[in-house]
Amino acid sequence: MTRWAMVADLRRCVGCQTCTAACRHANATPPGVQWRRVLDIEQGEYPDVTRSFVPVGCQHCDDPPCLEVCPTKATRKRADGIVTIDYDVCIGCAYCAVACPYQARSKTTRPKFAYGVEMENEAKRRDDSRLGVATKCTFCVDRVDAGLAHGLKPGADWQATPACVNSCIAQALAFGDLDDPQSNVSQLIASNAHFRMHEELGTGPGFYYLWDGNAEAAE
Amino acid sequence: MKASAKGYGGYGPAPWQQTSWDARAAGNFIGGGMGGSLIVFAALSGASGRALTALMLAGLALVAAGLVCVALELGRPLRALRVLTNPRTSWMAREAWTATMLFPVGLIAATGVAVAAWIAALLALAFVYCQARLLQAAKGIPAWREPLLRPLIVTTGLAEGGGVFVLTAPLHGAATTLAVSLFVAAIVARYAVWIAYRGRLHVSVVPQTRAALDGAGRVLLFAGTFAPLALIGAAALAGPPAWPLAALGGLLAALAGAWTKLVLVTRAGFNQGFALAHLPVRGARS
Numbered sequence: 001m002t003r004w005a006m007v008a009d010l011r012r013c014v015g016c017q018t019c020t021a022a023c024r025h026a027n028a029t030p031p032g033v034q035w036r037r038v039l040d041i042e043q044g045e046y047p048d049v050t051r052s053f054v055p056v057g058c059q060h061c062d063d064p065p066c067l068e069v070c071p072t073k074a075t076r077k078r079a080d081g082i083v084t085i086d087y088d089v090c091i092g093c094a095y096c097a098v099a100c101p102y103q104a105r106s107k108t109t110r111p112k113f114a115y116g117v118e119m120e121n122e123a124k125r126r127d128d129s130r131l132g133v134a135t136k137c138t139f140c141v142d143r144v145d146a147g148l149a150h151g152l153k154p155g156a157d158w159q160a161t162p163a164c165v166n167s168c169i170a171q172a173l174a175f176g177d178l179d180d181p182q183s184n185v186s187q188l189i190a191s192n193a194h195f196r197m198h199e200e201l202g203t204g205p206g207f208y209y210l211w212d213g214n215a216e217a218a219e
Numbered sequence: 220m221k222a223s224a225k226g227y228g229g230y231g232p233a234p235w236q237q238t239s240w241d242a243r244a245a246g247n248f249i250g251g252g253m254g255g256s257l258i259v260f261a262a263l264s265g266a267s268g269r270a271l272t273a274l275m276l277a278g279l280a281l282v283a284a285g286l287v288c289v290a291l292e293l294g295r296p297l298r299a300l301r302v303l304t305n306p307r308t309s310w311m312a313r314e315a316w317t318a319t320m321l322f323p324v325g326l327i328a329a330t331g332v333a334v335a336a337w338i339a340a341l342l343a344l345a346f347v348y349c350q351a352r353l354l355q356a357a358k359g360i361p362a363w364r365e366p367l368l369r370p371l372i373v374t375t376g377l378a379e380g381g382g383v384f385v386l387t388a389p390l391h392g393a394a395t396t397l398a399v400s401l402f403v404a405a406i407v408a409r410y411a412v413w414i415a416y417r418g419r420l421h422v423s424v425v426p427q428t429r430a431a432l433d434g435a436g437r438v439l440l441f442a443g444t445f446a447p448l449a450l451i452g453a454a455a456l457a458g459p460p461a462w463p464l465a466a467l468g469g470l471l472a473a474l475a476g477a478w479t480k481l482v483l484v485t486r487a488g489f490n491q492g493f494a495l496a497h498l499p500v501r502g503a504r505s
Contacts, residue, residue: 010499039232039493056493065358071312072301091301092294094239095311098357103490107239107294132294195496201358211499 002080003178004139004154005206006165007185008055009192012172015040015053022167023057026140028125030112035104035137036164054209055164055173058083058104058137059197062204066096066105074133081178081206082139090133097134101198102205105136139175140164155184178206234425234492236485237360243292245484249379249477250285251314251350252372254278255343256380256405258325262340263401264384266393271336273391274384275329278343279322281383286318310356314349321346347376354483361424362432362487367416372480374412377405378443379476385451385469389462399465403451406472410444413479424489431486435479443475 015038023029023036039054060083067075067083074090077083097105109132113122140162147153147160154160155176165173176183181190185208188194193213196205254277261274290296303319306312321342328335351372357363381402388394417432424432450468454461 041232041495043498050498052495052499054493054495065356068308069311069356070305071309071315072298072304089298089301090295091298093289093302093311094292094294095309095357097239098237098359098363098488101359101491103359103493109294193497197496198491198494199496203358209495211497213497
């Protein structure tokens with residue numbers, strides 16, 4: 001079996017937002033819609049302040065709340081763990097958006113352009129099937145599938161790896177197969193302290209965050 | 220280091236009010252609860268003839284109005300019938316299926332068929348229950364995913380429908396002692412559930428949600444509970460000439476319920492934001 005998952009090393013992320021830009025370039029999301037976001041979190045008060053950068057997006061959960069609530073079966077979960085949306089089936093009820101604890105889903109009801117009017121590059125990649133329906137990160141499923149069809153290994157071969165991971169300047173993001181103990185993500189998770197977001201909800205996110213467990217324990 | 224944002228699941232930006240569903244979605248819960256429960260009260264009162272016809276049609280119209288509200292919120296309304304596709308897991312699909320059965324049965328009941336009125340009442344009750352489960356299945360909103368939201372939505376619906384039933388009593392003349400007693404019971408049950416629900420949310424929601432809920436709670440207590448009980452009691456003591464008092468009580472109970480649902484959806488619907496269980500130390504990787 002295969003279980004695609006993503007790992008974000010919070011010690012490495014510098015908040016450059018290159019992954020955000022790469023995602024928008026790869027998926028042509030409209031202004032205001034970011035399937036891959038990087039949060040900039042400040043904690044504490046001067047002079048004891050820490051700053052963290054946290055990549056977020058669809059967590060491709062084991063038990064996705066969005067899947068259960070979808071009245072049309074537009075949201076599906078593949079055997080490899082990737083949660084998808086069929087834009088031709090979605091009715092845009094946004095039930096999935098309020099069911100998602102990760103604020104991963106967006107709905108755009110009319111075309112939006114970076115400069116108000118449609119530019120040439122936007123016209124080329126315009127996709128009206130994504131209007132009025134829910135959209136979200138797909139783990140660049142088209143790249144994964146095309147890569148696999150050509151015998152490539154997602155997470156190891158860049159042609160088969162999500163755009164955000166490819167673009168990360170600090171190698172903070174990794175993608176791979178959780179069911180393969182030798183994969184990069186399995187190795188990272190096995191050798192680092194990690195957690196998943198809102199784990200208490202039982203969603204089983206496929207997105208792991210690495211952190212320095214020893215540092216917090218020492219305080 | 221652990222200075223802020225603890226209490227809502229970890230470190231991270233503050234939660235914010237969801238914007239995916241607005242007053243149109245609330246309209247579905249209001250119309251559905253009010254209309255569905257009106258049909259239940261029509262059956263329980265044993266109304267017949269024109270009274271049954273009027274009550275059934277009014278109940279169905281309210282349910283339909285709620286569904287129209289939510290249809291206006293769909294991004295792809297022309298595909299609306301696809302909502303029936305996944306009743307296996309989706310409470311929205313189950314709600315749609317229940318409505319699909321409720322309308323023909325309700326129309327048959329409106330022609331005066333007493334058995335159909337009872338079946339319609341069961342379907343209407345199921346519809347209200349589906350709405351309660353629908354909202355509670357929205358796991359991304361802490362104030363909604365609380366299990367006590369289910370009885371809250373059901374009892375609020377019953378109090379709303381009962382309120383409309385009592386409000387229109389002079390028109391249909393079917394306000395039996397049993398029906399009015401059930402209305403009173405629904406009002407009391409609604410506020411009892413509200414207290415329990417609000418108590419369960421003491422630490423699991425953000426202060427903005429608590430503030431919104433407390434505002435709605437005051438409306439529910441004074442306009443939705445005390446006032447209707449006092450007015451119904453006064454009307455019962457004064458006899459038939461005091462029907463405007465009972466009608467006012469019914470109106471207040473219905474409006475307070477509608478307001479509560481509107482607040483739940485549009486003001487108390489804060490998500491839980493992004494919460495990190497731990498803070499990283501950047502550059503610590505060896």
